[in-house]
Structure formats: structure tokens, C-alpha cells
Amino acid sequence: MADSVLVAGASGYAGALAARLIDRHPHFELAAVTSRSDVGTRLDELYPHHRVSKVLEELDLDTHADVDAAIVAYPHGAAAPLVAALRERGVKVVDLSADFRLHDVATYEQWYVPHAHPELINTARYGLPELHRESLHGADLVAGPGCFPTAALLALAPLARAGVITDAVIDAKTGVSGAGRAATAKTHFVSVDENVAAYGVGHHRHMPEIDQELARLGAEITPVFTPHLLPLDQGELVSCYVTTDRAIDQDSLAELYADAYADEPFIELVDRPPGVRDVRETNLCRIQVHADERTGKAFVFAAIDNLWKGTASQAVQSLNLMVGRPEVEGVEP
Amino acid sequence: MADSVLVAGASGYAGALAARLIDRHPHFELAAVTSRSDVGTRLDELYPHHRVSKVLEELDLDTHADVDAAIVAYPHGAAAPLVAALRERGVKVVDLSADFRLHDVATYEQWYVPHAHPELINTARYGLPELHRESLHGADLVAGPGCFPTAALLALAPLARAGVITDAVIDAKTGVSGAGRAATAKTHFVSVDENVAAYGVGHHRHMPEIDQELARLGAEITPVFTPHLLPLDQGELVSCYVTTDRAIDQDSLAELYADAYADEPFIELVDRPPGVRDVRETNLCRIQVHADERTGKAFVFAAIDNLWKGTASQAVQSLNLMVGRPEVEGVEP
Amino acid sequence: MADSVLVAGASGYAGALAARLIDRHPHFELAAVTSRSDVGTRLDELYPHHRVSKVLEELDLDTHADVDAAIVAYPHGAAAPLVAALRERGVKVVDLSADFRLHDVATYEQWYVPHAHPELINTARYGLPELHRESLHGADLVAGPGCFPTAALLALAPLARAGVITDAVIDAKTGVSGAGRAATAKTHFVSVDENVAAYGVGHHRHMPEIDQELARLGAEITPVFTPHLLPLDQGELVSCYVTTDRAIDQDSLAELYADAYADEPFIELVDRPPGVRDVRETNLCRIQVHADERTGKAFVFAAIDNLWKGTASQAVQSLNLMVGRPEVEGVEP
Amino acid sequence: MADSVLVAGASGYAGALAARLIDRHPHFELAAVTSRSDVGTRLDELYPHHRVSKVLEELDLDTHADVDAAIVAYPHGAAAPLVAALRERGVKVVDLSADFRLHDVATYEQWYVPHAHPELINTARYGLPELHRESLHGADLVAGPGCFPTAALLALAPLARAGVITDAVIDAKTGVSGAGRAATAKTHFVSVDENVAAYGVGHHRHMPEIDQELARLGAEITPVFTPHLLPLDQGELVSCYVTTDRAIDQDSLAELYADAYADEPFIELVDRPPGVRDVRETNLCRIQVHADERTGKAFVFAAIDNLWKGTASQAVQSLNLMVGRPEVEGVEP
Incomplete structure (x- = not known):
């Protein structure tokens, strides 16, 4: 049975592409797309070439967290709280922001902003499958690398x-x-x-x-x-x-x-x-x-x-590993 | 009185721009433009935006060498013989090719082709005015640097x-x-x-x-x-x-x-x-x-x-120095 | 069982894309790619992004005509003889040139060149499925429209x-x-x-x-x-x-x-x-x-x-109809 | 003696180019550049290639209207009041907005906004010198045509x-x-x-x-x-x-x-x-x-x-006519 996937922050370039890749993925099902800026707009109005007809919704954890996995495409700082909320509800997450890439909180806070959920940092895997494939199998939280x-x-x-x-x-x-x-x-x-x-x-x-x-x-x-x-x-x-x-x-x-x-x-x-x-x-x-x-x-x-290997398609590659699917599924060249 | 300037090889990008800069120069006079490939064509048919209406001629040293100076925009290898012929007739030359940039013949021949006029190499000055201004005052042969x-x-x-x-x-x-x-x-x-x-x-x-x-x-x-x-x-x-x-x-x-x-x-x-x-x-x-x-x-x-500082306008900057004109004349920003 | 398809003239933009689309098509099998200019080169050296690893061959009707269908991507004039030869051997053909688009030989010859096979013109269907779908079902020769x-x-x-x-x-x-x-x-x-x-x-x-x-x-x-x-x-x-x-x-x-x-x-x-x-x-x-x-x-x-709807993917759309496959197969948006 | 020219709204593309053209004009003198958005910024920070080093100022009619002429590069609606103020002080004006292009107030208001100074419309000349040269000689207010x-x-x-x-x-x-x-x-x-x-x-x-x-x-x-x-x-x-x-x-x-x-x-x-x-x-x-x-x-x-003939250089062409200078001065090809 298909795993359902939420894409949060789907009005940006990376989130929109992630939504498209999930939407066409043979195994995943795109449960919903949410946005903080374009609620009510069909995604294919913003990105005709992605051809995802779902309407962007305002995030509502009560409904949207009822998924198997999520790709979070929020800016750094804004991502961590949502990731924490999703993890709390048992949702597997690939976070495309920088919030869980750096292992050292002080380093993160020196380059970015105060970290809202430092306790989760050590639970995150770095989502570069070619270099860290083993650690991604079955992982619950993956930090998508910067491009x-x-x-x-x-x-x-x-x-x-x-x-x-x-x-x-x-x-x-x-x-x-x-x-x-x-x-x-x-x-x-x-x-x-x-x-x-x-x-x-x-x-x-x-x-x-x-x-x-x-x-x-x-x-x-x-x-x-x-x-x-x-x-x-x-x-x-x-x-x-x-x-x-x-x-x-x-x-x-x-x-x-x-x-x-x-x-x-x-x-x-x-x-x-x-x-x-x-x-x-x-x-x-x-x-x-x-x-x-x-x-x-x-x-x-x-x-x-x-946008692909540097962000969204690599996220799907990681997600495949997280849920036990073939690594190339849905992102074949 | 104006110094007359020949531009040889004016159908290429660098030569055409050199022709335009000479044509509009307050002191120089564009004597002729020659080409090995587009004889009979008006330069402004090839390059409307340069607005030089002269017709490209086949090079004839008997007539075209009767100038004060020349800018030679030939490929390496082809430039040296023309430069030699012009120098023999007393024409000051800025050569845009690589033929007189390298002081060591062996090095030149290793990277390019056999050199037809190695005896002239030591007479050439390297045309980078900001670094070698003094050597360009009154110089007879200047090798325009690569871009x-x-x-x-x-x-x-x-x-x-x-x-x-x-x-x-x-x-x-x-x-x-x-x-x-x-x-x-x-x-x-x-x-x-x-x-x-x-x-x-x-x-x-x-x-x-x-x-x-x-x-x-x-x-x-x-x-x-x-x-x-x-x-x-x-x-x-x-x-x-x-x-x-x-x-x-x-x-x-x-x-x-x-x-x-x-x-x-x-x-x-x-x-x-x-x-x-x-x-x-x-x-x-x-x-x-x-x-x-x-x-x-x-x-x-x-x-x-x-094409400008990397080639043609720098050639004019050098030419100004070679004939005793203000360095910025005709190439002011 | 798969229908085998030859792409002749696969070193050009249209032919190369046709080869890619056939190569990835769920039903068709790319039998060979031929070229008049790049024999011996792997197609993915010329077009890495198409990821077709077949080597471009010189056309040899004895071997290459042993296919179910062909897409011919030759220039006008050069296409007609190849199309005729393929048709003679019973190969279904989509011709991407102009050779079989115009019904009136005189008009063709006025705008193009003398026509080598005017007898085939009336056997060709105009490959614009949205307008002439019925005529393409089972057709043997289709002229791909101009873009x-x-x-x-x-x-x-x-x-x-x-x-x-x-x-x-x-x-x-x-x-x-x-x-x-x-x-x-x-x-x-x-x-x-x-x-x-x-x-x-x-x-x-x-x-x-x-x-x-x-x-x-x-x-x-x-x-x-x-x-x-x-x-x-x-x-x-x-x-x-x-x-x-x-x-x-x-x-x-x-x-x-x-x-x-x-x-x-x-x-x-x-x-x-x-x-x-x-x-x-x-x-x-x-x-x-x-x-x-x-x-x-x-x-x-x-x-x-x-290159897609204007040429190569539309050719595959037509080819689907010619051999009885679902029209959208292999060219879904 | 030079005519002094104000460019109001010089932080936009058209205004900045107008400032450059005035700055290099052999007759005009660039008195000041003003902006509603970038006060205090040097113009060459925004537009290095124009090489105008003047600092953008907040418009102050008491000082800035003490010029012979002005080029106003404000959006429609915002332009009319400034044009009126400048005209009241005897400043010749080329207005780049749409405010004085349409002779019929009702038409203007149908396509744009309510007009603040309809009384000036009939005093404006349409600044297309090739078609209406005579009317521009000595004119006080010129509406620069749309591109x-x-x-x-x-x-x-x-x-x-x-x-x-x-x-x-x-x-x-x-x-x-x-x-x-x-x-x-x-x-x-x-x-x-x-x-x-x-x-x-x-x-x-x-x-x-x-x-x-x-x-x-x-x-x-x-x-x-x-x-x-x-x-x-x-x-x-x-x-x-x-x-x-x-x-x-x-x-x-x-x-x-x-x-x-x-x-x-x-x-x-x-x-x-x-x-x-x-x-x-x-x-x-x-x-x-x-x-x-x-x-x-x-x-x-x-x-x-x-930006040139469609807006800023055509404005200078008109301004030349307005003050009795040669039409091509400062905007020669």
C-alpha cells in the first residue's frame, strides 16, 4: 500500500518540485501540499510545468500530520518547530532546511538563528545517500544537504x-x-x-x-x-x-x-x-x-x-531509503 | 594631424570592435579594414551596432601599409608574417594574436605553432599599460595580452x-x-x-x-x-x-x-x-x-x-601610448 | 511483444530526441540509431541528457530495415528515398521532413526541391492526431507536421x-x-x-x-x-x-x-x-x-x-496510433 | 553656458539612464538626482555601468527646482503634481510618465487614475521628434511617448x-x-x-x-x-x-x-x-x-x-529641441 506524504512549504521552488516527484512516484501518494503564502491556489497555477493540480492548504497538524512521511520545505528557523511537531506524531521527515544539518548547536546558531529544537539534532541523519546510505535505511529524520x-x-x-x-x-x-x-x-x-x-x-x-x-x-x-x-x-x-x-x-x-x-x-x-x-x-x-x-x-x-539532486529529488532518494523502497524509485534518470 | 590606422582582420569580433574604436577616435583615422573571409562586405552589415560603413578589403600591402599604425587581428601563426611585413614598412603595430606575447620561442612553439618571425619577439612590448606603461611609450610593436x-x-x-x-x-x-x-x-x-x-x-x-x-x-x-x-x-x-x-x-x-x-x-x-x-x-x-x-x-x-579591456579597447589604449596621445583618448569609460 | 523501431538521422536534435523517447517507451524497442555524420559515436556523447548509449551506425537497409517501424529524421529531399526504401520493405514510417506533408507535388517542388517519390505522397497521412486521429489508426506512412x-x-x-x-x-x-x-x-x-x-x-x-x-x-x-x-x-x-x-x-x-x-x-x-x-x-x-x-x-x-510536440514526441504519438498502442504511451506529460 | 538639468526619479531604469545621458552631455549639466526610494545612495552603487557618482537626494523643490530643465521619471499619477510644481517655477520638463500623453482626460482616467492636473494636458507636446519636430522647438512641457x-x-x-x-x-x-x-x-x-x-x-x-x-x-x-x-x-x-x-x-x-x-x-x-x-x-x-x-x-x-529611444535618450533628444540645441547632441549613435 502506498505511503502517504505531505509536502509542507510547497509554494517554493524546492517544495513544489518535491510535490511533483511525490505525485508521480509509483509508491508514494501525495496527501497534501501546504503553504504559508499561497493558500487556496492550485499548485499548477504557480508551476504549470509540474502539473500538480492539488490546492495549497494552510497547514493544520490535526489533519495534515496523519501521513506516513513529510517533506518540509521551510526556511531555516521556521522548519525546526514543524519538524518537531511532525516527529512527535510519528511522521518520518525529510527536512530541506539547514536546521538539522549541523551537529553542533553553537555552530548552527553562529551561522543561522537560535535553534528551537536542539534535542532533535542528534536524531537526524545527513541525507547524502551516496556517502551515508546505511544510516538512511529506516531513518526517521533526515536533513537534506545544501545544494x-x-x-x-x-x-x-x-x-x-x-x-x-x-x-x-x-x-x-x-x-x-x-x-x-x-x-x-x-x-x-x-x-x-x-x-x-x-x-x-x-x-x-x-x-x-x-x-x-x-x-x-x-x-x-x-x-x-x-x-x-x-x-x-x-x-x-x-x-x-x-x-x-x-x-x-x-x-x-x-x-x-x-x-x-x-x-x-x-x-x-x-x-x-x-x-x-x-x-x-x-x-x-x-x-x-x-x-x-x-x-x-x-x-x-x-x-x-x-533543485533536483541538490534538493528535491535527493530528498525523494532519501525518503525511498527511509521507508524501505528501492533507492531510485521515482527519480530514475 | 590624425594618425591613420589600418585594422587587418576586421571581420572577427576583436578586429571589428577595434575598427569601431579607431573610427570614432578623436585623433586616429580609420584608413582601411581588411578581411580574409568577407572581402566586399560592408562592416556594418556584419556588425550593425558598430556602425562602421567601410567595406572590407583584401589586404594589399602596397596600399594598406601606407599608414602610421595598424591593429592586426589575425589568428596566431597567421599574424606574425603580416606583422613583420608591416614593421618592415615602418608601421607601428599592435598585434592581438599570441605571436609576440611569449618571450621564449620554444615555449611559443610548444603551445602554438612554428614561429615565422622569432627575430621580432624581443622587439615586442607586452601591452598591459597598467603594469608596463613606460615600455609602451613610443613602442613600435606591441603584443596585446590575452583576455x-x-x-x-x-x-x-x-x-x-x-x-x-x-x-x-x-x-x-x-x-x-x-x-x-x-x-x-x-x-x-x-x-x-x-x-x-x-x-x-x-x-x-x-x-x-x-x-x-x-x-x-x-x-x-x-x-x-x-x-x-x-x-x-x-x-x-x-x-x-x-x-x-x-x-x-x-x-x-x-x-x-x-x-x-x-x-x-x-x-x-x-x-x-x-x-x-x-x-x-x-x-x-x-x-x-x-x-x-x-x-x-x-x-x-x-x-x-x-572584447574591450581584454582585447580591442586595450589595444587602442596601448596605441595611444605608442604614438604619444593621452592614454584614455577614445576609450574613456 | 515489443515493436522494434529504427531512428534514422539520430544525430540531429529531432532524431536524437525521438531515439530517447523510443528508448524509454514501454512498448517500443529502439533497434538502432543511424547517422550520416557521426557514425561510431555514442549518442550520449552528443546528447548526454538523453542518456541513450547506443552507437550511431551507418545506415544499412539490409540490417536496419528489419524493424517494425522507423522514424526518419533526414532533411527534406534526402528523406524521400529512404522513406520509399523502408516502405518497400514493409516498414511503417513516420517521416519528420517536409517530403510528404504537401499533397501537391508542384507546390512541394516550388518551395523545396524536385521530389524523388511523388507516387508516395498520397499514401501519407498528416500526423496531427488531434485533428486527424482516425486517419492515423493503422497508417503505414505518416508525415510529421512542421513545428x-x-x-x-x-x-x-x-x-x-x-x-x-x-x-x-x-x-x-x-x-x-x-x-x-x-x-x-x-x-x-x-x-x-x-x-x-x-x-x-x-x-x-x-x-x-x-x-x-x-x-x-x-x-x-x-x-x-x-x-x-x-x-x-x-x-x-x-x-x-x-x-x-x-x-x-x-x-x-x-x-x-x-x-x-x-x-x-x-x-x-x-x-x-x-x-x-x-x-x-x-x-x-x-x-x-x-x-x-x-x-x-x-x-x-x-x-x-x-522539439517535442512540434516534432519528436508528436511523432511517437502518431506511431502509437499507427501500431495500435494507446496514444499517450511513452509521451505522457 | 550649460543648462542645468534635474533628474527626478533617478533610481529607476529610465531615470538612471537619463541621468547618465545628461551627465555626459556636452551642453547640459546634471544638477541633481532625486529618488523616492534610495535617498543617500550613490547612483553608481545601483547602476555601476552608468558611472554617475552623484548621490540620490530627497526631492526638495526649494533647491531642486532652481534648474533650467527637468526630466521626471515618476510613475503615472505621481508625475503630474511634480510636473505642475516644476512648470509653475518655470522649469522646462520632459515627463516620462503617461500623465501628459493622452489629450482626453476621460480616456486617461479610464486607463490610469484620476488626473491631478488636467489643465496642463493641452500645454504638453508629444515628444516623438521624428513625427512632431516643429512642435518641440522651444516647448516647455513634453510628454515622452511610451516605448x-x-x-x-x-x-x-x-x-x-x-x-x-x-x-x-x-x-x-x-x-x-x-x-x-x-x-x-x-x-x-x-x-x-x-x-x-x-x-x-x-x-x-x-x-x-x-x-x-x-x-x-x-x-x-x-x-x-x-x-x-x-x-x-x-x-x-x-x-x-x-x-x-x-x-x-x-x-x-x-x-x-x-x-x-x-x-x-x-x-x-x-x-x-x-x-x-x-x-x-x-x-x-x-x-x-x-x-x-x-x-x-x-x-x-x-x-x-x-530604455534608450523608447524612453531616456529620446527624452534627451526632445530636450535638445526644447532648449535650442542640436537634436543629436549627446545621443549620437
Whole structure:
């Protein structure tokens, strides 16, 4: 029998896509979509291309919590109370916000806001199946990774686990959907068109998440991480330049990644630079490695769709594992 | 009296823009525009927005070399013989190709093709006025820098001259006009649109030029340099992550750049990330420096218009110096 | 048992997408993909996002014609001989070229080239299922409509069948993929970006096709038809301004279209202007009608994806009918 | 001696560009820039590429009205009171809003809002110099035309004056800057990118303006006018399909337009479809005429830059005439 799934915060880009993926999922049933801003609007009025005809409702835990699982697409800070309420009612949750990504409350509160439910942090699993699959089987609460950490960690994990990284520069490029649906000066077409610029220089909130997870994989480093905004809607590329404690030639590097990822259904190892177009609207991460003879560094390029693998489809991938379904169900490339 | 200027190779993006800038220049007179591919076509049929009505002619040195100066916009390899012929006739030349950028013939021939006129290499000055202004006064032959080296060297020069750089990563982003006017799979709209990918990974021809010039400025390093192609027409951003041999705080870093560039008419020092839109269709380079506390590195972001400061308007800036005109004449922001 | 399908000309945009749709179709089996230009290349090297790993082969009728059906994606003129050869061997064919769209040989030859197989013209059905469904059931040869005629005819058919049209202006806007994969000055990113212009003014090859089919539906008119090239990759919008022989109010107009299309699985009638983004990568046509009080005209706006409903997915829709499968199979929105 | 000019409402796209054009004008002096939303901000922080370093001030008529002229870039409704106050103080005004474009108060109030200063309407001249040059010489109050009317009227005027138009369809395409600087769902990058759709269908505010001015030129018609939003920042194309009361062949049509416009400094008559890129950042209008043999209609395509000729540079063109300067001064192509 189908598992029923609530998508809370379905009027934003990530929530709306999650609703679509659940709606078309062969096993899940989309129970309801809720919104804090567009109650009463049909979702397909806001997002015709998702073709989900459900009407956005105001959240009412008495009715909406009567589901098997929920995907919460609220901003950080606002997510934690809802996640706590859902967990209290026994609902499995994938939270797309940052609220349960960082293990250290102080670090969270330094980069974000005071945490309303620190007691739940340790119950959350980090929802990057390629790196932490076992911990997701049957999990009750999963923190969906940030889009940049998703790409950066998939790019660096094999080297991090090999224990060879001494330094890394992660230069990231993202499409505008990563900035969300809010209409701001930053997301105005005229600001973005024919433009490219860095942002969040030196203080982007995905930094502590990347640091934490790299350390967990074995790389106790503080990498450079700088995102850039590009004139495209969906897609994210991370260009990683890694200093290692020993020389690694192309064959060894390729082998390291093949060992790690050859059997992964959502990772494509390629021998030319991946473009974000190659993975658009998929749950794939496409990776090229290059042992650079000139500089002695290892280069890793990883492309994802920030809304899919970077957020919503990865949430479904995790949800599949949480409830015992095939990992690729409903998010096949 | 006006100096007459020939633009050879005016059917390409760089040559056409050079022709426009010369055509509107208060001092120079556009003597003729020549082309190897579009003889008989009015330049404003190919490039309406430049509004240069001259007809593209087949090059004839007997008539076309009767000028005071020339801007040569030929591909590498093809440029050297024409430059030699023009120099022989006493014509001052700015060459936009790579043929006279590299001082070492062997290095040139390793990255490009056999050099037809190695004897001229040492007579050429490197046309980056902000760094080598004195050598351009009255010069007869100037090699216009590559667009990426222009941005990268302006970004790194103050640190290089301070002798503090031990390592650097230069992640570059460029619009499609940098790939030239040739219609290829790479420049097809559908290939570029909604996409971003690295290219020339580990083997881009601007590498030896950057290496050579950084060394000349005092930084004997082999930096990472990786360009990426973006869905925009004009504009280039270099994001430089520099490892230094000592700690440099924000004030010192800002002061270093202010000392170097405060009086430069074409450099804008800003305290937020420069966008390529900010310098579109200008000879400006807009630079932000950031002393990164997390990583201890110095970040430098520099934005230019690859066709203007990266190529054609910088050529005019050099030409002004070569013939004793005010440096900013005809290329004021 | 699966029907095997050959896609000939699979290295172009339309053929490659057809190959993908067949490859993922629950009933069809992709027998082979052939190409005249990229033999030996894996299709997913050219089109990673289609994820079809088959290698492009040189066409060999002895082996490749041993299929149940074929989709031919050759240029006009080149298609007819291949279609004839396949038909001779009993293969059902959907031809994506113009070779079998026009019923009158003289008209075809006036707009295109001499026709190699005029004897087959009358055996071909026009593959616009919403308008000619019955004739496609079990058909052996189907001419896939042009992308503009697809949108224009779906937009105008209800009014044409009502016999009320006296004049019409069809102003069309299309993305660059409609111009095909060939790299030309017209498809160069720098030509298209930040631009819009009409093309084919007064002499576009889709004109006689639109005229013929409108007449067949009951409107013996010569409409204005002017396409414009836009800076986007996929998507096509036709804006139709129709003069009618009687006044039609909004309710009547909406009812006319609801009667015609309410049950159509691939037509969405909407009450606000359709955007091409709404139908991207679908077989849908999204239509708004507006009875204009100021001018007394009927406006119809119709949006499709030129590569999908305008070409490849519509071909699969037709193929489903030709072999007795459910019409929506494999091309569900 | 220089005429001093105030730009009120300089934080919007049109006002900011007007400020730049005045700032660089050889005769005018930019006295002050005012804003209702960004007081205290330097204009070059909002618009680096305009390079106007003046700080936006709160409007204070006591000081700011002490100028020779003003360009008012306020929204409709808000403009009229300021225009009245400035006129009362003897300041010549170009108003970029709709407040003084429509001669009939009732029509204005039907399409816009109650008019605060109807007594001034008849003192305003319509600022389209190519059509009404004489009336602008020495004028005190000029209403800058809407961007769509500018392009549509330049496109249709020769035919209108010839008295031959019986019907017309004007299908317009515009970049996003036409929607202004306000960040809305409509101007969000993700809404516009890869999209095109009509808007204002049947009720766009430029309709009564086009009707009024066409009538004034001799065409008492109600044309279709439908704008479409395109993924580009600046640029506007109108495609006009004109029904005439007599047959007009290509030569006659071309001659009609040459007679009207051959000496106009800002009109380019061309024989292929004009693209908006051809006129980007200029005060030019580029026009092609096509006598269509198939349909008997006259087609006219006209491209402008909506912010330049469509708004700000045309205002400067008018201002030149108002104060007796050469018409092209400061806005030469």
C-alpha cells in the first residue's frame, strides 16, 4: 500500500518540485501540499510545468500530520518547530532546511538563528545517500544537504576518505533558482542577465556544513568555498582544486573515483568537463577528475541540478531509503 | 594631424570592435579594414551596432601599409608574417594574436605553432599599460595580452610585486564572444544556453603567458588556471584564491591595491564582488580584494569585458601610448 | 511483444530526441540509431541528457530495415528515398521532413526541391492526431507536421472548422533548436543572445503547409505567417489574430475550443497567456483564446515545445496510433 | 553656458539612464538626482555601468527646482503634481510618465487614475521628434511617448500619413527592463528565462496612446496591439501587419519610407529584418518594410532599445529641441 506524504512549504521552488516527484512516484501518494503564502491556489497555477493540480492548504497538524512521511520545505528557523511537531506524531521527515544539518548547536546558531529544537539534532541523519546510505535505511529524520555541499562532497569524498587532502579551493557556479522564489533585486532578470559575480564571499552558510562533512569523511581542512551567480535557471557546477599530500596520477585518481562510484546509480564519471545541461532535471551528479601535471593538484568538476539532486529529488532518494523502497524509485534518470 | 590606422582582420569580433574604436577616435583615422573571409562586405552589415560603413578589403600591402599604425587581428601563426611585413614598412603595430606575447620561442612553439618571425619577439612590448606603461611609450610593436591574462595579471600584480605569493588558483568565467566568430558546436546557442562547463582543463594556451608575466612581476609560481564558458556574450571574471607567505589582513590588502591602482584611469577598486555587467563595453577592470579569515588566503575578483579591456579597447589604449596621445583618448569609460 | 523501431538521422536534435523517447517507451524497442555524420559515436556523447548509449551506425537497409517501424529524421529531399526504401520493405514510417506533408507535388517542388517519390505522397497521412486521429489508426506512412504548422493549426482549427475565418495573422516566436544542430552564423550564441528578429519574411517553407491544412479544415485563406528567432533553446509560441465573418464573444469562443479540445490528452485550455516554459519537454499544446472587444478579432495563443510536440514526441504519438498502442504511451506529460 | 538639468526619479531604469545621458552631455549639466526610494545612495552603487557618482537626494523643490530643465521619471499619477510644481517655477520638463500623453482626460482616467492636473494636458507636446519636430522647438512641457508607441508609430507613420491603412496588427516583443526595476514574480529571472508569453492581452495601457497618435497621423483605426515578454534585458521589436486600401508594391513602400525618413538621423531603413541587438544602447530606430505578395499586406518591422529611444535618450533628444540645441547632441549613435 502506498505511503502517504505531505509536502509542507510547497509554494517554493524546492517544495513544489518535491510535490511533483511525490505525485508521480509509483509508491508514494501525495496527501497534501501546504503553504504559508499561497493558500487556496492550485499548485499548477504557480508551476504549470509540474502539473500538480492539488490546492495549497494552510497547514493544520490535526489533519495534515496523519501521513506516513513529510517533506518540509521551510526556511531555516521556521522548519525546526514543524519538524518537531511532525516527529512527535510519528511522521518520518525529510527536512530541506539547514536546521538539522549541523551537529553542533553553537555552530548552527553562529551561522543561522537560535535553534528551537536542539534535542532533535542528534536524531537526524545527513541525507547524502551516496556517502551515508546505511544510516538512511529506516531513518526517521533526515536533513537534506545544501545544494552546494551535495556537489562539493560528492566531488571530494573519495579524496577525503583516502586521507590525502591538505587544502582545497571550491569555486561554485549556480543558477538563479538556488536563490529561491522570492523576487528580489538579486533575482531580477536584469540583474542576472549577461552577468556573473561572486557572492557570499567569505561567509556563505554552506561553509560550516562543508567543513563538518569533510571532516567526517577524513579531511580536517577549511577549504575555500565561493559561489557565483550565473544567468541560467537550474544547474550547479563545483570546480574543486585539491592539494594532496602525495602525488596522484590520472590513472590512480580515476581508479579512486571508479572504486567509490562505479556502482552508484546517480553518479556519472566522465572524462570531459561536465556541463550542468547534462544533468538538468535529473537526480544525477556528473563528475570529471583531472590529475593536473602542471600544478600537481587534483581537479574535480561536479555538475548537478541544484533543485533536483541538490534538493528535491535527493530528498525523494532519501525518503525511498527511509521507508524501505528501492533507492531510485521515482527519480530514475 | 590624425594618425591613420589600418585594422587587418576586421571581420572577427576583436578586429571589428577595434575598427569601431579607431573610427570614432578623436585623433586616429580609420584608413582601411581588411578581411580574409568577407572581402566586399560592408562592416556594418556584419556588425550593425558598430556602425562602421567601410567595406572590407583584401589586404594589399602596397596600399594598406601606407599608414602610421595598424591593429592586426589575425589568428596566431597567421599574424606574425603580416606583422613583420608591416614593421618592415615602418608601421607601428599592435598585434592581438599570441605571436609576440611569449618571450621564449620554444615555449611559443610548444603551445602554438612554428614561429615565422622569432627575430621580432624581443622587439615586442607586452601591452598591459597598467603594469608596463613606460615600455609602451613610443613602442613600435606591441603584443596585446590575452583576455584571461589581462584580467588575471591585473588581479594578481600587486601581490606578485609584493613577492608574497606562494600559490594561486585562478578560476575564470567567460562569455562566448571569447571563442570568436566561428560557428562551431561549442558556440551554438543550444550548447551554451542554460549551461556552464570548464574547458581547456590543464592545457589552455593562456597558461604559459600568465606564468611568464607573473614571473616577471616577481611571482615564480605555476598557478591553477581553468576557464569556464558561460551563457553570456561579453564579459570575463577571474576569481583568484592566493596563498601568501605571510598573513595579510583586509586593511593591508586594500592598501596594497590602492597604492598600485588608485590613480589608474581604467581600474575600479570596489568593496563588493564585481560583476561583468558593471564593466560591459568599457576599457575598465573592476577589482575586489578580500582577505579571507577562514582560510588565510587572499581572494581577488576582477571583471573585464573580454572584447574591450581584454582585447580591442586595450589595444587602442596601448596605441595611444605608442604614438604619444593621452592614454584614455577614445576609450574613456 | 515489443515493436522494434529504427531512428534514422539520430544525430540531429529531432532524431536524437525521438531515439530517447523510443528508448524509454514501454512498448517500443529502439533497434538502432543511424547517422550520416557521426557514425561510431555514442549518442550520449552528443546528447548526454538523453542518456541513450547506443552507437550511431551507418545506415544499412539490409540490417536496419528489419524493424517494425522507423522514424526518419533526414532533411527534406534526402528523406524521400529512404522513406520509399523502408516502405518497400514493409516498414511503417513516420517521416519528420517536409517530403510528404504537401499533397501537391508542384507546390512541394516550388518551395523545396524536385521530389524523388511523388507516387508516395498520397499514401501519407498528416500526423496531427488531434485533428486527424482516425486517419492515423493503422497508417503505414505518416508525415510529421512542421513545428509551426503544428502550433498554428491546433490554434486555428476550431475556428477554421466553424467556417468563420476571413483573415488571420500568425506571428510566431521560436527557440533556436528549431534551426537545427548545424553551427551557423544564425545559431551562434552571440547572434541570438539579447536579440530578437523576424526571419523568412514572406517566404517561409511552412507557409504552403499551413495554407493547405487550413483549407482542409475549412478556411480557404492565405494568412500572414512570420516567425521570429528568440534567445531560448526550446519552445514555440504562435500568436494568432483572427478576423471572423461574425462577432464571437468570449463565452462562445471558449465554448468552441472546449468542444474541440476538452477531451484531448495533450491540449491544455487556459485562461491566461501560455508561456513556452509551461510546456517545456512535453507533448502538450497550451492554448488561450481571447475575444477582443476593442478590435472584434479573435486572438489565439498556443505554446508548444518545438522539439517535442512540434516534432519528436508528436511523432511517437502518431506511431502509437499507427501500431495500435494507446496514444499517450511513452509521451505522457 | 550649460543648462542645468534635474533628474527626478533617478533610481529607476529610465531615470538612471537619463541621468547618465545628461551627465555626459556636452551642453547640459546634471544638477541633481532625486529618488523616492534610495535617498543617500550613490547612483553608481545601483547602476555601476552608468558611472554617475552623484548621490540620490530627497526631492526638495526649494533647491531642486532652481534648474533650467527637468526630466521626471515618476510613475503615472505621481508625475503630474511634480510636473505642475516644476512648470509653475518655470522649469522646462520632459515627463516620462503617461500623465501628459493622452489629450482626453476621460480616456486617461479610464486607463490610469484620476488626473491631478488636467489643465496642463493641452500645454504638453508629444515628444516623438521624428513625427512632431516643429512642435518641440522651444516647448516647455513634453510628454515622452511610451516605448511601444514610439516603435509602433515610427513603424506606421508613413502609411498612416498616406491615408491608406484600413487595419493593422501590431505584435510587440520586449525585454524585461520595460517592466521596470521593481522585483516581482514577473521579473524574476526564473520566470522569464527560457520563456515567452503575451501579456496585457486586450487591455495594455499603450493602446489608447497608439490609437490617439495614429488618428492624429491620419489613421482612424483600432489596431491589434499585443506585447510579449522575452528573455533579454533591453530591446523592443514591433512586427506590424498592415491592411491597406490599395495595393502597394515593394518599390512604392520603400519609397514612401525613404521619403519620410531618409534624412532622419536616428532612423535606419534596412532591407533585412532588424534585430534589437542592432540598436542596443542607441537612440536609433531600425526599420524594414516588406510588401507581402502572398497576402497583399504591408509588413513593417521596427527595432528600438526600449530604455534608450523608447524612453531616456529620446527624452534627451526632445530636450535638445526644447532648449535650442542640436537634436543629436549627446545621443549620437
